Amino acid sequence: MVARHIRQLQATAKIETVHTGGNVAWMGNGSTIFTTCSNVVKAVDISGCLSSETIGDPEEELRITSIGLSTDSTRLYVAYNNQTIKEVVIEEGEKTSYKTGKIWKSMHEAPILIMQHCSTTPYLATGSADNTVKVWDMAHQQCSHFFRGDSVVSAICFVGFEFLLVGYISGTVRFLPTFKNDRQSSEFIRTNPPCFSQITSILQIPNSKSALIVSRDNTASIFKTSSMKTFKTIPLFEAVESAAFAKNGNLITVGEEGTIKEWKIEGAKLIRSKKISEVGLSSITFNAAREEYLITSEDHNLFILNAATFGTEREIVGMHHEVYSCCFAGPSDSHLVVASNTPSLLLYDTATLDCKLAQGHSESILTVAKANFDPCLVASGSKDNTVIVWRLMERDKWCLEPIAKASGHTASVNSLRLSHSAANSHLLSLSSDCTIKLWSLKLLPTKEQIEKNKFKDLISLTASSTLVAHGKDANCLDLAISDKAAISGGMDKLVKLWRVDASSGHLLIGGTLSGHRRGIVDVAFSAHNQKAASASVDLTVKVWDTLEQTCLFTLTGHTCAVFQVLFVATGKQVMSADSSGILRLWSLENGECEMSLEAHEDKIWSVAPNSVRNEFATAGGDGKMVIWKDVTEEKIEEENRKRRKQVEQEQTLHNLLEQNRFQDALDYALELARPACAYKVIDKLIENAELQKALSKLERNKLQMLLDFATQWNTNSKSSQASQEVLFNILLFMPPDEILKLPNARSFVEAFIPYTKRQELK
Template sequence: MSLNNEKTVPKSCFDCIKSIESVYTGGCVAISKDESKIFTTCNEDIEVLDFSTGTKIAELKGDTEIITSFAVKPDGTHLVSASRSQLLTIWDLSTFKAARSFKAHEAPVITMDIDQTSTLVATGSADSTVKVWDIDRGYCTHNFKGHGGLVTSVKFHPNKDDICLVSASDDGMIRVWSLNKGKCIAMMESHVSVVRSIDFTQHDNGQYMVTAGRDKIINVWNWKRKALERTIPTYETMEAAGLLEIDSDIGLDARYKNVVYSGGDKGIIRLWNMDTGEELFAQTKELNSKHTFVSILYLSQSQDLVAITNDENLLFYQTAKRLERKRQIVGYNEEVIDLAFVGPDQKHLAVATNTEQLRIYDTENLNCELAYGHKDIILCLSVHNSCRIMATGSKDNTALVWMINMDAPVNERVVCVATAVGHTKAVGAVCLAQGAGCAFMLTGSEDRTVKKWDLDPLRPIFENPERMAATIKESGPIKLRSLYTFQAHDKDINSICVAPNDNIFATGSQDKTTKVWDVASGKPLGTLQGHRRGVWSVAFSPVDRVIATTSSDHTIKMWSLSDFGCLKTFEGHTNSVLRSEFLTKGTQLMTTGSDGLIKLWNIKDAECVLTLDKHENKIWTLAKQHSEELVATGGADSVIRIWKDTTQDEIERLHKEDARLLEQQQALDNFLVVKDYRNAIMLTLSLDQPHRLLNIFQDVIAAAEYRNGLDTEIEGGSDGEDSEQAIVGARVVDDVIGSLAPDQLERLLGYVRNWNTNAKFARVAQAVLHCVLTKYTSQTILDLPSAKDLISAIQPYSERHFSRFDNLLTDSFIIDYTLHAMEAFHPVGMEALTLNEANDYNDEDE
């Protein structure tokens, strides 16, 4: 196997720079009035997202019970939530912490609303009661009873002078409650099913009220008379309705002042004239989309509508552009099956999840486009080198070819241009030709056959993508013709990969084999046998005549295309290896497995140089950019991780670190030459060099002993007197030890602990320990995080002495005990121990 002669820098470091995780799993959604934050329900927690990017800002951790409802104060300072535990929780949005919690109802809260003054919150419960709470003070101001079923909707009237609350139940009854009078002042009966929405006109201080429900009607009420003005039949089960505050052109006649929006099981937004009941506008449902709307939020500042779907997506529509979709946030991805980078700049990520929708993420702001075409779950993806052409295979037994242009208008960004129908079972593997013309497509199926499809009819579309949308709109997707079909394996085909030159392709199957085929004729060229279990993926090297295969037998094998023999086997994964990609000009291989690990291998020596562990379940898929700057992974944990190659940054960091260490080492040598022990000791501690520090202490103590020896021969030596007063040979060293920061002191005690285990160094260790316990109080030492472990390791005597040491109460006891413990090691220090103190210790020992 020959490697590229051009020098390459092997990759050794990847950092996860972005994660696309679940942010909405169904339930309540709210948007702050200033349109800066989105609040979504995610199981038992509430996610706080940035409105413009959809990225997670914070998480309000719940009480392990599912959130049933929540509302945000109009002033944006607090959020009120309710869960199945029947607790009402007030959250401070400045700190994202719970301010207080209290029990609200005898059954879960289904709906809530906060008045315009941000003072009161109304809660409607499954116990048929409606309660009003003072948010800041945390007590119940009103408890209204009268409904005969579940309270499904509550809404405060906008009139601040006479505060009224409207509530509706699942029996269709609507009640009006006066907070000033503390009782029900009106009952409105017209709906015959669950009332899901209540709203008021704002420009006239709430002169009209609109209600909508699952009985497929919208009712318009005169608020002053509490009487029904008009019923608008919608012929659709309604889940959301409200009033638009129109102050801009939305393409409607200017005389329409009161426009009602609605949404429900049809999955489209419709606009109605409240005064006449006329339908003004209805969206066109997207092809093959199956979603319904469970809620619609109106944003008064931008005059946009946000529709929440039953498949956990948030769709943003512009009223100023006749409800054109501006963007969408995918709340839940389910299991990520396959993904690939697309677009000319490869800043978008095509994702196949456990749905029939093709999802295209913008990796910069996490906006997601949903493309509908398949009728069942998408199982595989393949992208052409241009990154503008993509193919998908699905459980609906078909493969589709797509054109991608993320700069086009919303409905033209991802367009299905061709369909391949012919397989009798699910299409689990697909691969496009990589040549300039993208002349063919290969598909493999659970029916064990391989088909080659002619893409020549698509050449005019590929060459002139500007006319693509118009062409497809007129005639629909082109039906592709199969050039050949043959049975390739005895079991399901899991993977198809075409060689860089488009001349041969390989298939991997559950029958434990990989086979190599001629593209032009479909004839077999060789069989790769050696795996003990099914083969999950195959990949051609970009530079050598080799192929990599991954298998359920926990191994990766490298094969020669010359004689179809096995060249290398990589072992390291603890479960099935599911995907592989060649990196660094074919010199490295990245793999993912069912063990949730990503591994990077050097092919030359079959060595694993990096393991990444961020996923919590099997990693089904792996994709890379052409530049290999970014790598993306996705798996059964419903999380997409985007990894950046930071090898060069790490190399530069290490070079800078080496240069810094070299400078510090030189500085340390300079300090030692001029006997600047203060700076030398501090620098040695910062460099974490215990042996160097030990040498410094030994040299200082040895120099002190040498001077003491001279002083005994020469009377009146002042240096000797100074040395006798020092504990560790020199007073400047004692002073340095006595001025250490807590982390430095802890590090020094750690060194002493290790030195004390060696008889050669124990004398120095005891001298330093003596100095530490002399300079610091007992509380200072005992406050160190690892104080107990350090002291227990340092003490040189019996467990009986240690039990006393571990319960030290006074500074003097620490110092006295330490001097006693140093008897065998530090005779200079023992000179400070009086005879009476020594006798006291001897008595205690007896």
């Protein structure tokens, strides 16, 4: 355990919203995915540990309606809901930069829904909800073609550089001339209505002048530009939302079933399929450099699949909504288990930030907890009134597998705790039905049984004890390290103490603590002394003596409801978090706040420590999760290192002065960029009448620095004389015109004048 006080926390990882819907783009080298995130674009780096960079202004009021990437991945085009298009120039290097290029008004009368860049020419096609398509000549910065259709544009495809195929939500497809024989006609050559529902994808068949048209009417049609006719229809047996060609020329589709499918076009044969998501899939993109597919789902998640095996390489949760609870789990806290406003439990790898979804609940999950005696054992409570116990298993990748289920609560399960010891292992649950239940975990299957497939069905847990805990919603729960006492809090403003006898399966009331003026949202035991803490909507945290059942401290300072509390630094400090996103650290020696940190932009619902309590995961209403590390020791060591270095530098300077090496001493002081050291040297130079000689040998950059220092000295009557001597001696060997050529020369001259006049008056 960490014994010293925590003085400073530093964010080491952040998981945030990266995709809120809309189309995505993938750089040709496969390193970065561009996603739409409301009013900004997120550049998600998938080459290593998942990280993202924001392109655009988060304060921008306009919303993004579409993005498109040039085929050489050097330009990103972003369309906004005022029909403006912004070009972003991508410059790759040690760190990829994104610079705003051209911005122009598209003159579409409705939002731009799709953008497609031609692979062989500098042309960009934009399709809008106003039924029109415009082709932009980016080399000459002008609109070269304009076409109007019969409904909203839903798909665009360049066929070579001669033709443009446009699909509409009505199911029609337009075959449009663009660059053949430099024709500028905006008339349609042919209308081809092969479908009866929205066109979702149009793809040029590799090494041909034909195109594949995919629709929501469960079919795909092959269209030949030579005859301008559809000559083959392929049944897909699903409303397909997006399609791509595999490296081998086969067709890959995704749609409403949440399954990826590979088809042999000749013979319309389904070769293989794999279930990816419980909800429909929205889009698919193939990246030849990585030989992987990028798939997006209707719930805004992103999946990266190996093209050869359909194996999931990475899962990225695009949007978390509100995150209600989280906890570290796995060997050496290798994973973070997250409960959010969805029925899926999220499992994050803390090293790579890869995510794996676990299905089991039917409604949003409100709370998660880990067993201290087995870090791979996790429990979750949900709005579906149930508790599920999971085991973290290492298959091809780490995943959560449900092993037991507890039913019996008649309302949402708000809080859980698992026993600290494996002896008489048990689980406590607290619900909005105002009851607390005790469940035995003795019959849980072991890891070996699960690995050998000796365990098949979920074990049904039975509550050995049920008591009414609170008069109103019961919100929070904690279990003492001895496993013999529990504490709970509710909206009835009371903190309840409980005696737990896991061997007999009994719960008994142990006491009631009162004093809060409003409901209690979180409670915590100290693992090192007989103390407990409670956090309340009344803006306070109270620290209690559980033996005497009295209040030791009332910690005030939060300006909003306090939602989280826990003991840190072996019980010497309390950490609390409130509904405005502020994280605070309090000393229990004097009840004073020692640190305040703006951790989130919205309420903090969860603060979870790792096993040694030197890292903390926070999560909240802004959909973000942040892992904070206690860097107090590193900061102290850094300060000590700086102090030692300063002492060494001062000693070196002192030695140079003692040896009368004034020129070397001045150079050294200026290299250190420390005005106080330079002043000492200047004082010695004046005393030995060597100032002018020393100044004349200085390099221009050091002379500039010395003049900056002299400007500071001139503001103080004690050091102003030295400042005047410096300026006077510089003027003896350097003409004023030369001085004015120095950077910021005018500013320091202007700064010299008023203080010089003031010193003269004195």
